[in-house]
Amino acid sequence: MEVRIPLDPPDTSEQPTESWGLAPREAEVLRLLTAGVTSRAAAAALATEAGLR
Known part of the structure; x- marks a missing residue:
């Protein structure tokens, strides 16, 4: 039996945040x-962005 483990992580730089299941505010955090x-x-920064400051 031979098992291959990739050493490089998959390229997710072009993956939109929606596919991560994050809300827009979570993505900003x-x-x-x-x-x-x-x-x-x-x-x-988030409080200022939300108009709380």
Whole structure:
């Protein structure tokens, strides 16, 4: 029996966020956090975006 495991992850760069099952706001939170924004700064940005500040 031979098992092959790919070493490179699949390319998902062109996959739309809708296919991830995320709501638009969840996708925005994920985008901010993966960009290196702190939780506090992300919360402030999201609050400003929602007109809460």
